[in-house]
Amino acid sequence: MxxxxxxxxxxxxxxxxxxxxxxxxxxxxxxxxxxxxxxxxxxxxxxxxxxxxxxxxxxxxxxxxxxxxxxxxxxxxxxxxxxxxxxxxxxxxxxxxxxxxxxxxxxxxxxxxxxxxxxxxxxxxxxxxxxxxxxxxxxxxxxxxxxxxxxxTLLLVSFAVVLRISQRLTSPLSTLAEELEARSPHDLTPIPVPKGVETKELLQLVHSFNQYQARLHTSVERERSFNRYASHELRTPLMVIKGAVSLLGQSNEPVFIEKQRQRLLSASNEMNDFVTTLLSLTRDEDLSNLVLRSLDKEEVENILQSHSHLINHKPINCEVILKEETKIKVPETTIKILIGNLVKNAFACTEEGTVTITVSPYTIEVADTGIGLDTKPRGIEGYGLGLVIANDICRKYGWQLDLVNNTTGGCTATITLQPNETPNGQPIDS
Incomplete structure (x- = not known):
């Protein structure tokens, strides 16, 4: 230099x-x-x-x-x-x-x-x-x-004027360089335009740098979102794997070993699905090639059943209502995480009563008879993050998630679908 x-x-x-x-x-x-x-x-x-x-x-x-x-x-x-x-x-x-x-x-x-x-x-x-x-x-x-x-003499005067103009034009750049050098590596906030002569080139430089900062900030937030989502979603399958591994040393019965193997296989597949879906939330994707498929009652019941262990000791009745055939342009793993998070939150907020999933061509509703939106359930680790993940999935695919209290108690999470529109595939910026 x-x-x-x-x-x-x-x-x-x-x-x-x-x-x-x-x-x-x-x-x-x-x-x-x-x-x-x-x-x-x-x-x-x-x-x-x-x-x-x-x-x-x-x-x-x-x-x-x-x-x-x-x-x-x-x-x-x-x-x-x-x-x-x-x-x-x-x-x-x-x-x-x-x-x-x-x-x-x-x-x-x-x-x-x-x-x-x-x-x-x-x-x-x-x-x-x-x-x-x-x-x-x-x-x-x-x-x-x-x-x-x-x-x-005129040339000397002109030289002094040119030097002065040069100093005024380059002074903002020097100020900008000093400000960037003094900044913390973690400071990704936009930089202001330095004081002095505001030229078109200077404004373009600051604007381009701020755009770069914004993209960098978005990238960092995507990584943070993925880490946060992964820690939330992978907790259950990791616990299943840990439990199955510990049980394998307790018996040599082929039936027992096969059962634990199936648990390990199911948990690893679930982890793979979770990682694939969570990665899709934090990157750009072309979703125009998604195929329109049917969301049937069996698929929703399987999602509900995969989380039934959360209410083993609760008197809760679960029901799936499919009003008519529903078409969606969302992968099966994604809809599994989306509805699964709403179901887990419904189970966490309900001590007894019912949890009902109603599917129609334009909405998916998860209703419970629990404590409602005004009270937070006790002892539930990670509560609320599931709703954030669900909301991010809806935003990515052009859907809308709304939560309202029921007049008779509990709340209803409503996903408003757009079956005739192609998702935009934009990443979620937290």
């Missing part, structure tokens, strides 16, 4: 590169413009001087002539001053700059032309030097230099 640059450092680096490029480009353009202006001025002056030289030398025997204000014309190379060195490959009618050897400043502009003098074609060299223009060029340079200084 120490080698990774901050946003401010990156901004400084790239801005410095861009600023240097702008200054270098500006300076190069300024220098190039001045040179182009000087050359164009010299070329135009020399062309003008060429026309004047043609008039002055046409009938003259002079080998040199002054062309006011800043030009001279020489007929033939021999007529040139001794300090003038003609460059190689010197083309006609093209201005060439001659520099001083000591300072490399411009000494002359020279152009070679051919003029008709006394009816003969003669080579004429025209020299031009404008000291005033050279002085003006220097003034223009310093004027441009001032503009360059102003540009640099």
């Amino acid at each position: 120490s080698k990774v640059k901050s946003a401010k450092q990156i901004t400084f680096t790239y801005f410095a590169i861009v600023a240097f490029a702008i200054i270098a480009t500006h300076f190069s353009l300024m220098e190039s413009t001045l040179e182009d202006l000087e050359y164009l001025n010299a070329q135009n002056r020399l062309n003008y001087s060429k026309e004047v030289a043609q008039e002055l030398l046409s009938d003259s025997h002079n080998t040199s002539v002054a062309i006011p204000p800043f030009s001279f014309a020489y007929v033939g190379k021999e007529a040139l001053p001794a300090n003038i060195t003609i460059p190689d490959n010197f083309q006609f009618n093209t201005a060439v700059e001659l520099k001083q050897e000591e300072t490399q400043d411009t000494e002359y502009f020279i152009m070679k032309s051919q003029l008709i003098i006394r009816d003969q074609v003669q080579t004429v060299y025209i020299l031009y030097f404008d000291e005033i223009y050279e002085f003006s060029e220097e003034q223009i340079f310093w004027s441009q230099a001032k503009q360059l200084i102003i540009s640099i």
Whole structure:
């Protein structure tokens, strides 16, 4: 992390590169413009001087002539001053700059032309030097230099502004990082938007992180729900297995051993069904392929019978009423846990009387004559969790569970079915 640059450092680096490029480009353009202006001025002056030289030398025997204000014309190379060195490959009618050897400043502009003098074609060299223009060029340079200084100043001001903007934009991110670092690993609550400039990207980041937190929280709650449900539902089959194992050592009778084996097999199958159903409550599933099946009276009676040991010492009469054929899109193991939990709670709340299960195409009712909803039964471990599991199953399959007190005592748990609709299969978030 120490080698990774901050946003401010990156901004400084790239801005410095861009600023240097702008200054270098500006300076190069300024220098190039001045040179182009000087050359164009010299070329135009020399062309003008060429026309004047043609008039002055046409009938003259002079080998040199002054062309006011800043030009001279020489007929033939021999007529040139001794300090003038003609460059190689010197083309006609093209201005060439001659520099001083000591300072490399411009000494002359020279152009070679051919003029008709006394009816003969003669080579004429025209020299031009404008000291005033050279002085003006220097003034223009310093004027441009001032503009360059102003540009640099503006760039520095812009740099300060950009750094400030960069700091304001990155400050919320730094605050967000510090807040996340200081958070407890178990804190999955949504994070607030940091103070500062609220940009679209920052809001999107916070929103996405909170969504991730919510999914993580949901996953944790699913695991907790499964652990809670499993501890509740697996208690009975584990007790059966423990009892059967302890009894196996008491007799070698084949009939007795077979009976305990069947108890172990039944308890293990029940545990497998419970785990399968409980896992389905805590994960996403595609339930669109569920097959519509009949819920018959025998299936409900078997569920009731599997929990009859809870009322061995209670004078309770159990009854199953099937009003007409009922179709559901729920697996047999799931309906077993759903109705079984309602039956167990009815048995726990009833000391004597009746427990009636009524099945119709649109509802499943479990009614008892016990203590009702306003009183909690004593000595019943895990009471209430069975109703939570039943309610979660109903929610997963698009059903609704309602509990109401009966006018004559006890309560009725009503499951409202939706036989013509496909369950959504969403996991239950506790």
